Amino acid sequence: MSAEAMPAATSRADLRGRLQDWLPRLVLSPSVAAMLVFVYGFIAYTIYLSFTGSKMLPSYDWVGFDNYRRLFGLSAWTTALVNLGIFASLYILISVAIGLMLAIFLDQKIRAEGGLRAIYLYPMALSFIVTGTAWKWLLDPGIGIENTMHLWGWESFRFDWIKDRDMAIYTLVIAAVWQSSGFVMAMFLAGLRGIDNEILKAAQIDGASNLSLYRRIVIPMLRPAFLSAFVILAHLAIKSYDLVIALTGGGPGRATELPATFMYSYTFTRNQMGVGAASAVIMLMGVASVIVPYIYAEMRQGDDR
Amino acid sequence: MSVATQSTAVRTGRAGRALIVTVLIFFALFYLLPLGVMVINSLKPLPEITGGNMMALPQEPTLEPWRSAWSTAQIGVQATGLKPYFLNSILMVVPAVAISTMLGALNGYVLTKWRFPGHRWVFGLLLFSCFIPFQIVLIPMARLLGLMGLAGSLPGLILVHVVYGIGFSTLYFRNYYAAFPTELVRAAMIDGAGFFRIFWRIMLPVSGPIAVVCIIWQFTNIWNDFLFGVSFAGLDAMPMTVALNNLVQSSTGVREYNVHFAAAILAALPTLIVYIVAGRYFVRGLMAGSVKG
Numbered sequence: 001m002s003a004e005a006m007p008a009a010t011s012r013a014d015l016r017g018r019l020q021d022w023l024p025r026l027v028l029s030p031s032v033a034a035m036l037v038f039v040y041g042f043i044a045y046t047i048y049l050s051f052t053g054s055k056m057l058p059s060y061d062w063v064g065f066d067n068y069r070r071l072f073g074l075s076a077w078t079t080a081l082v083n084l085g086i087f088a089s090l091y092i093l094i095s096v097a098i099g100l101m102l103a104i105f106l107d108q109k110i111r112a113e114g115g116l117r118a119i120y121l122y123p124m125a126l127s128f129i130v131t132g133t134a135w136k137w138l139l140d141p142g143i144g145i146e147n148t149m150h151l152w153g154w155e156s157f158r159f160d161w162i163k164d165r166d167m168a169i170y171t172l173v174i175a176a177v178w179q180s181s182g183f184v185m186a187m188f189l190a191g192l193r194g195i196d197n198e199i200l201k202a203a204q205i206d207g208a209s210n211l212s213l214y215r216r217i218v219i220p221m222l223r224p225a226f227l228s229a230f231v232i233l234a235h236l237a238i239k240s241y242d243l244v245i246a247l248t249g250g251g252p253g254r255a256t257e258l259p260a261t262f263m264y265s266y267t268f269t270r271n272q273m274g275v276g277a278a279s280a281v282i283m284l285m286g287v288a289s290v291i292v293p294y295i296y297a298e299m300r301q302g303d304d305r
Numbered sequence: 306m307s308v309a310t311q312s313t314a315v316r317t318g319r320a321g322r323a324l325i326v327t328v329l330i331f332f333a334l335f336y337l338l339p340l341g342v343m344v345i346n347s348l349k350p351l352p353e354i355t356g357g358n359m360m361a362l363p364q365e366p367t368l369e370p371w372r373s374a375w376s377t378a379q380i381g382v383q384a385t386g387l388k389p390y391f392l393n394s395i396l397m398v399v400p401a402v403a404i405s406t407m408l409g410a411l412n413g414y415v416l417t418k419w420r421f422p423g424h425r426w427v428f429g430l431l432l433f434s435c436f437i438p439f440q441i442v443l444i445p446m447a448r449l450l451g452l453m454g455l456a457g458s459l460p461g462l463i464l465v466h467v468v469y470g471i472g473f474s475t476l477y478f479r480n481y482y483a484a485f486p487t488e489l490v491r492a493a494m495i496d497g498a499g500f501f502r503i504f505w506r507i508m509l510p511v512s513g514p515i516a517v518v519c520i521i522w523q524f525t526n527i528w529n530d531f532l533f534g535v536s537f538a539g540l541d542a543m544p545m546t547v548a549l550n551n552l553v554q555s556s557t558g559v560r561e562y563n564v565h566f567a568a569a570i571l572a573a574l575p576t577l578i579v580y581i582v583a584g585r586y587f588v589r590g591l592m593a594g595s596v597k598g
Contacts, residue, residue, distance in 0.1 A: 016499075023500040024419035027411050031471050032427060038468040039434040042442040049444060058448065102332060105325045107313045118584055119333045122340075125580035125587065127529035129546045130573045133553050133565060134339035143359060143562070151358045182336065186588055192313060200315055210315055218313075239438045242531040246550055263440045268536075273444060280440040291436045299429055 043284065046277050054273035067278040077279065079254050080262040083169050087258065088237035090173045091180075096229055098177065099184025100222075104214065106185070107192045117189070120182035128179065132246020135175040136162070168248055168255040172240075175247055180236065184229045191225035192218070227294070234290045238283055259283050340570075347371065347566035354562050370563035374571055378564055380552050381540055387568055390548035394528060394575075396459055397544055401466035402523045408467070409474020409519060414508055416475070417482040418490045419500070428479060435472035442469075443536055450537055457539025465537060466527045473526075474519050477590070481515040482508065514586070521583055522590035525576050545572045 053063045071077050102120060106113055123131065138144045141160040149157035161167035195218060203213055241260035248256040250265075259279055267276025317325065346354055347370050349363040376386035412431075416424050446465060447456070455461030485508070493503050534544040543551075549572045553565050580587050 020499055024415040025421060027500070028415045028427070031408050031412050031431075031475070034468050034471065035431055035434055038442065038446070039437065040430070042445040043437070045445040046441050058444070098332070102329070105329055108315070108317055108322070108325055109313075110326070110329065116329055116333055118581075119336050121584070121588065122577065122580055123336060124591065125525055125576045126573050127531065127546050127576070129529075129531050129550050130569045131339075133549065133569045134343050136553075137562065137565075138339060138342065138359075143355065148358055148360055178336065178339070183591060186591065190592060195313070197313065200313060204315070210317065210321075213315060235436050235438075239440075241440075242546070245531070245535075246553070249554070260438070260440060264443075267444060277444060280438070280443070283438045284441045287436060287438050288433075291433060295429060295432050299425065299432075 047281055050274060050277035050281050052274055054277065056271040056273065058273060063274070067274040071275050071278045071282070074275075076254055076257060077259075077262060080257045080259045083256060084238065084258050086169050087172055087176075087240070088234060090170070091176050091237050092230060092233045094173065094177045095181045095184045095233055096226070098181040099229065100188050100219075102181070102185040103188035103192055104218075106189060117186070120185050122182070123179045124183045126179070128240075128242035129246045131175055131179050132243050135171070135178070136247050139171050139174075162248065163252060165252050165255040168252060172244060172247060172256055176237075176240070176243060179243075180233065184233070187225050187229055188222060191222045195221055231290055231294045235287050238286045238290075259286075343566040343570055347563055347570060349563055351559070351561055351563055370561070371567040371571075373561070373564045374552075374567035378552055378561075378568065379555065379558075380548050381543070387545065387548055387552075387571055390543050390545050391571070393459065393538075393542055394545040397462050397466065397542070398524060398527050401463045401470065401527050402520055404463075404467045405470035405474045405523055406516065406519050408471050409476075410478045410509070410512060410516070411504070412471070412475040413478025413480075413482045414504055416479045417485070418487060418503075418508075428475075431472045431475050434469070435476065439469070439532055443532075447536065456537065457542055459542045461537055462533065462542055462544070465533050466530070469533075470523050470527065473522060477515055477519045477522070478512070481512070485511065514589075517583065517586045518590040521579055521587050524579060525587070528576055548572075 049058055050067050051062060051064060052059055053061045053066070106116060110116065139159070139162040141147065141158075141163065144159075146157060146159040149159070162171045199217065200213065203217055208216070239260060240258055241264070244250055244256055244258055244261050250257045250261045260283065263276050263279045263283065266272045266279065342359055345362060346359060348366045348368070349357075350365060350367055350369070353361075353364060374387055376388055377384055378386045380387065380390070416428055450456045450461045450465075453461070455464065489507060490503055493507055498506070528544075529546060530544070531546045531550065534547040535550075538544060538547060549568050552568050
């Protein structure tokens with residue numbers, strides 16, 4: 001539908017009509033141009049750099065897949081990938097479990113529902129740097145939770161994961177779950193509120209217990225919410241950078257290195273721009289593999305409207 | 306997103322309810338603990354923190370850590386406190402939010418009411434751009450800002466945030482305008498109203514709620530951004546999050562935990578206030594970004 005339908009009586013009106021025809025595209029064009037340059041052009045440029053021998057500055061000597069070969073030969077990158085695997089799976093699993101439980105419980109005609117919901121969700125408004133600062137200190141054995149337990153008389157209490165190479169990655173999970181599980185709760189709660197109560201009543205009349213009611217009927221109906229939660233959390237996990245910097249700085253040693261911190265340090269502090277670019281490309285592929293099918297499905301759904 | 310607000314019809318026994326309430330309260334404490342502990346300890350003199358219990362209330366409450374965090378703490382070269390960086394963040398956030406929201410409204414209007422061949426492609430590409438890991442654009446962006454003479458400056462940061470904010474703002478307005486009756490727009494066109502007239506007179510007056518959602522979302526995201534700030538701001542344009550991180554990570558001298566906490570709360574305050582005042586819209590924005598209709 002366009003302005004062509006307007007009657008063109010005079011040539012001036014004709015000109016105006018043609019302008020009206022182009023105006024929408026004209027208005028959209030700065031955004032489209034910005035997107036093509038700053039998003040897709042930049043992606044292409046970074047992909048190109050990942051095939052060059054760039055060190056401190058971009059250079060344009062083609063080296064083929066050398067950077068990717070080097071990247072996957074680096075133990076720091078392998079560590080980052082393994083850490084991401086542990087972090088992402090636990091982060092998604094625990095956030096979804098807590099979010100689903102809180103949503104189901106809040107849905108039981110709880111009197112202070114509004115207040116509780118606000119408390120569960122506020123961490124999402126904070127910066128990961130603030131979250132990291134708070135948890136860094138809570139988890140510090142010298143002054144945080146461990147120290148408090150000692151002062152309260154539980155002398156043998158140990159909670160020094162943040163200083164422990166084998167356990168530090170789990171402190172990232174704790175802080176990240178703290179930040180986003182309330183958000184997952186909100187997604188599930190919206191899903192629960194969309195379920196037709198008549199179905200539940202009918203099942204109850206048929207004698208279904210609460211447990212089987214949720215397992216057989218409610219949770220399967222929440223499939224779209226599960227999918228959204230997975231997509232959002234997975235892409236947040238791959239992009240995690242701020243939280244690592246604020247909480248552990250990637251340490252102790254390399255115990256909490258993730259692809260995002262690896263990319264930054266190789267590109268900007270170790271002057272290995274080619275390798276850094278290659279790691280960014282791998283990160284993009286990870287995110288795309290989660291997001292693209294989701295966007296594709298959503299857009300096809302939009303067709304029906 | 307569903308609009309129904311009634312709770313479930315499932316009934317629970319008394320013991321079940323007690324368990325549910327206990328779990329809900331336990332988690333409320335879990336979410337409140339870090340913030341509460343930070344507030345309490347930001348009011349203590351340093352010896353009370355290093356030598357005492359973090360859960361204890363302050364013996365001699367003091368506002369000195371807050372004053373120090375705001376105006377005298379050593380961040381970077383000079384002991385300026387967070388004040389100048391707070392100002393940087395404000396000067397960065399306001400134009401970035403305003404511009405990206407305006408562009409988003411116009412884009413959403415075109416993509417729903419003035420469709421052209423390929424509009425779906427444009428939207429799909431914009432949508433994907435919301436989710437890319439920004440590591441993929443860091444190197445070329447640093448180059449470009451350098452070439453444009455915008456490296457380490459506020460205008461440079463504003464440009465970055467506008468460019469990567471357009472995707473989400475367009476998404477919000479497009480989904481909102483898609484539900485707006487096209488017949489009204491068509492009727493106005495037959496009456497001879499042009500592109501901008503329809504936008505001003507018909508679309509904008511009904512855009513209040515989505516504008517609030519979009520502004521809150523962009524404000525929260527841009528205020529909380531760390532990656533772009535640490536990459537492109539240099540020393541002069543450093544936003545609040547980067548300054549806070551520098552303060553907390555600085556290895557020189559005694560670690561003044563109480564000052565760190567006051568600083569962290571100061572950095573969180575603007576977004577927290579927005580959340581408290583307009584939480585409803587904040588939640589709606591989060592949901593619209595994930596479970597779009």
